[in-house]
Amino acid sequence: MKNYWLKCNKPNPHARLRLFCFPYAGGGASVFRSWSDRLTEIEVWSIQPPGRESRLKEPLFTDISPLINSLLPALIPHLNVPFAFFGHSLGALVVFDLARHLRRYNYPTPLHLFVSGRQAPHVPDPDPPIYQLPDPELVEELRRYNGTPDAVLQNPELMDFLLPILRADLAIDETYIYTSESPLDLPISVFGGLEDRKTPHPSMDAWREQTTQSFTLRMFPGGHFFIKEKQELLLQYILDDLKQNVEVKIGK
Numbered sequence: 037m038k039n040y041w042l043k044c045n046k047p048n049p050h051a052r053l054r055l056f057c058f059p060y061a062g063g064g065a066s067v068f069r070s071w072s073d074r075l076t077e078i079e080v081w082s083i084q085p086p087g088r089e090s091r092l093k094e095p096l097f098t099d100i101s102p103l104i105n106s107l108l109p110a111l112i113p114h115l116n117v118p119f120a121f122f123g124h125s126l127g128a129l130v131v132f133d134l135a136r137h138l139r140r141y142n143y144p145t146p147l148h149l150f151v152s153g154r155q156a157p158h159v160p161d162p163d164p165p166i167y168q169l170p171d172p173e174l175v176e177e178l179r180r181y182n183g184t185p186d187a188v189l190q191n192p193e194l195m196d197f198l199l200p201i202l203r204a205d206l207a208i209d210e211t212y213i214y215t216s217e218s219p220l221d222l223p224i225s226v227f228g229g230l231e232d233r234k235t236p237h238p239s240m241d242a243w244r245e246q247t248t249q250s251f252t253l254r255m256f257p258g259g260h261f262f263i264k265e266k267q268e269l270l271l272q273y274i275l276d277d278l279k280q281n282v283e284v285k286i287g288k
Contacts, residue, residue: 058127061205155239
């Protein structure tokens with residue numbers, strides 16, 4: 037049976053570690069298409085949420101629990117080798133909740149968690165939710181994030197297509213209710229943008245409370261989508277952290 041949730045552009049049967057990558061709100065698996073060109077020692081898998089790209093006709097999720105429950109049967113068969121998670125923005129929240137879910141039900145858990153562009157899950161968002169805003173106001177909020185080109189924002193047909201996807205993804209993030217559990221027993225590396233008003237340094241540093249192991253925080257020049265401009269450096273840090281903290285001799 038075809039696995040619609042997972043995409044692997046460059047299968048690497050000799051890789052000793054898999055990195056599963058979860059996109060930001062509105063994004064799909066194509067966000068990480070080029071990552072395997074740089075992370076050649078790792079098998080990179082991208083998560084393809086429904087309602088976009090190759091899953092265009094499937095219904096969107098608006099809550100994290102059904103999303104996790106639907107993803108798990110597709111993901112678990114691929115957790116048969118050491119693996120790590122990366123997620124940006126909404127993806128950071130999903131990988132955190134997914135790691136807790138795997139631990140809770142005694143499934144294999146990631147060796148390392150990479151979270152980017154989102155405050156720690158137990159830190160409240162100081163801003164009101166935007167997923168229910170009227171279209172013009174939501175477009176203005178998206179413009180402030182500086183992740184959607186103006187040519188797209190000014191194209192009514194494209195926005196008619198994109199706004200339902202963005203609303204659904206934002207609803208997942210903005211309606212998330214944090215519940216207290218013990219910290220994860222795995223290293224966490226955190227990445228943020230220095231000009232991202234949604235992720236000031238204290239809210240990113242608070243991720244350290246979610247791990248009993250090593251913690252690293254790196255802040256990059258740029259706003260919420262610094263991962264696009266600083267991709268090469270970001271991937272180097274990911275590779276460095278995996279080699280340092282994961283008990284798998286990558287490339288050996």
